[in-house]
Amino acid sequence: MSAKPIIVWFRNDLRLADNRALTAAIATKAPVLPVFIHDPHAAGVWTPGSASRWWLRHSLQALDAALEKRGSRLIFRHGSSETALRELVDESGASGLYFSRSYEPWARVQEERVKAAFDGTTVDVKRFAGALLREPEDVRTKAGEPYKVYTPFWRALMALGAPGAPLPAPKSVPGPGKTVASDRLADWALLPTKPDWSGGLRDMWSPGEESAHARLATFLKGSLGGYADQRNLPSVEGTSRLSPHLHFGEISPRQCWQLAVTGRKSATQSDAALETFLKELVWREFSYHLLFHWPTLPDEPFRPEFSAFPWEADEDKLKAWQRGRTGYPIVDAGMRQLWHTGWMHNRVRMVVASFLVKHLLIPWQAGAAWFWDTLVDADLASNSASWQWVAGSGADAAPYFRIFNPITQGEKFDTEAAYVRRWVPEIAQLPDTVIHAPWTAPKAVLDKAGITLGKTYPLPIVDHAAARQRALDGYAAMRA
DNA sequence: TTTTGAGTTGTTCGA
DNA sequence: GTCGAACAACTCAAA
DSSP states (O other): OOOOOEEEEESSOOOSTTOHHHHHHHHTTSOEEEEEEEOTTTTGGGSOOHHHHHHHHHHHHHHHHHHHHTTOOOEEEESOHHHHHHHHHHHHTOOEEEEEOOOSHHHHHHHHHHHHHTTTSSOEEEEEOOSSSSOGGGOOOTTSOOOOSHHHHHHHHHHTOSOOOOOOOOSOOOOOSSOOOOOOGGGGOOSOOSSOOTHHHHHHOOOSHHHHHHHHHHHHHHTGGGHHHHTTOTTSOOSOOOHHHHHTTSSOHHHHHHHHHHHHHHTTOOHHHHHHHHHHHHHHHHHHHHHHHOTTTTTSOSSGGGGGOOOOOOHHHHHHHHHTOSSOHHHHHHHHHHHHHSOOOHHHHHHHHHIIIIISOOOHHHHHHHHHHHOTTOOHHHHHHHHHHHHTOSTTOOOTTOOOOHHHHHHHHSTTOHHHHHHOGGGTTSOHHHHTSGGGSOHHHHHHTTOOBTTTBOOOSSOHHHHHHHHHHHHHHHHO
């Protein structure tokens, strides 16, 4: 008679290393039954978008392969998590259920349902931390309140000391002892088929734990030194590009923190660059902190007075923004990079978001929804907090008068226009001096570059100066 | 309780 | 062309 297994329920923690639920399950010496449940209805409107599903599919495949190497397999089930887990307990005779915490409002509800499903049974349900550096309950102001401002949050986090050392990956995972049925991953239809638009994603990304570590190692060795400045240049690979790996938990923030800090000791890294990187990890953390303590963050303005903002719903302008046809090259380049690769450089995210919200006066929720569907790193905490930050309605948000100028942002951060030329090839022949504002080019220059504005490339859908003033007026109206 | 210092990422204008 | 001020007070966090 074989011992009763422990179920390890994988969620957004698709890794073997630094996975406390998995490590704890193995430590019991019982057989381990790893499972992932496809439960697309649990998240409501925040069910993963198309690009996220693509990533999920490949990440699950990678996790399954990694488990197979260690003598186990990942079981795939679908349906509501509590039902699927109850069935799995019945079929396997499991004595325990271990899993990592998630922090999205819907995921917290899901956890409560799962716990309730095993109330009064002998199944030992255990929940572990791991997606964050610190648990949201553990970072409090002196008055015991959650933080609303980033810098004090950062200081408080630093005052708690370095996050604990990450756990090593288990060398082997004891098999479940008894065969249980599994869905076929391919049957979940996570990948696009007609048409298959994922070519650009495949070119740029390699989901899975192993790739996540390779990405971090490359970043620490290559880009971290110049991170403080280079991270703002969209034509340069100056950022870590870890966001999708972090979102799916292929790598933990503790691992990133630890490796960045120890890497610096052995190399010649500037403290400023390292601190800038750690601060970015903590921005992610701050977003989770906000979402955890203010669960309406994805839907409602954090600052309630923004409910009175005079937004203008304009489907045509929204569509032009989504398709990268606004007539502002840096905006269009960003939106096309997003569409093709499932990712957009952070600097450009701020520019396109500011443009949607302030130049077009379209509600930030519409932008967040588009990002949700198209980003491989779509993350409810980061996405919601960052859109609200740009809109001015968020915690510690950009002041209302901070309206990015899409022309000067292009000139400043894409000076030689390598980024714009790559993503907006129809204007690539324009000289640097006018490429960020094609409508200012003399006719002869446009002719020479083969451009007819309004035909081969759009005229600006709004005038910058007028749009800026309109946004300022909107904020004035809101405050009145 | 009251006070005080501080607060990611920008733009424009005028001297 | 460079530089500082204005943009608007407000809220937060800590002393």
